[in-house]
Amino acid sequence: MTETITRTTGSADVRGLSRWTAAVILPIGPAAVALLRYFLPYDTVDDSSTMTSKVMAEPGRMSLVLWLGFIALLTLVPAAYSVGRMTRRRAPLLTAIAMFLVVPGYLALPWLAGTDQLLWSGTEAGLDANTITRLAETPHPTVAVAGVFFVLGHVLGTILLGMAMWRSKVVARWAAVAVIVSQPIHFVAAVIIPNHTLDLIGWGLQAVGFAVVGWAILRLRNDDWDLPAVA
Template structure:
């Protein structure tokens, strides 16, 4: 007669996995929220204006690049942990959201490449006109990455918030906050051009993801990942 295992096997990392997921979830959106608030230029500025504003504020531009680096490292794992929690309750919406947000987040390094060059050019003592000419001659993949990023992270996050709502595993406010966060970001970045509103938009996603993390922390290990 087989015995039921009542203790976790050696090497069980399920508790560590839950804690890691809960802690990393809000970091990416929070980092981008601060980035968008501190950005020394507006998204709708032309290359010459962007260059002049970045050269005028090199310290802030450097901090923005560090925040972007944090986002690159944490946004995709955060989306994975959200999906892991809700995929059985809302499989289709979860899958569709990941198909959009993951490529969108992975395009972020391409989006920051021009800013990295602009900052580096300023530190190297290049004049603003030369930096602008190079910035205007970016590779075509940067433009494609921009489309992938905008469509992926805006529409994908709306679907992810909808999946959270459908799953009924998180508070309703967290699902709504996630769903509306990136439309608010888009309005703030392109239409109203408000860094404060942009902070609110990404901050709502950070708050929604933090709520998801709290739910993950409260799960038992067997609920998070049953033993075979």
């Protein structure tokens, strides 16, 4: 039994718009996180009391971080999907594992951003430092679970996604390497040797690598990007 697929006549072909949208979105999320990590008023390894005092000293900076986080939340998953869409034909297993890790990791971000929102809101509401600290130290158990999903997802998942870029040869090898090393650099800068400039470089490398994927998408023909609509 065979199925015949025919092109739709008289309907708009949105594949070009889809390609351009994917290309534009690709670097936005990692770039937003790069700036977020640079402007973050505290270090990841700070205790709750120190985090509270630093946010209370610079609430405007914390507000900027929250806006950047919001932008990242809207764009990181579509960006990862677009990279996977480019690599899955030539590196299907690597791409599948990477997406299995990185998408849930990015989706866990809102739970982690909740602490930052609490610190800013408590400051704006005029709460004292002890009260804000106590609230920050009493998270719901899902926050810890989200942390595990995020760390495994965005570190290991991004490494595998970069390896899929390397194997599939959809971009220059240097761009794949930039994505592969980006999150290990972030991990060192966030956890081992707190350094916001190094963190900016780490996430910035992922933004550059994703931008190169975006350029590769723009160079595709519509038929190479997606199937045409059918009647």
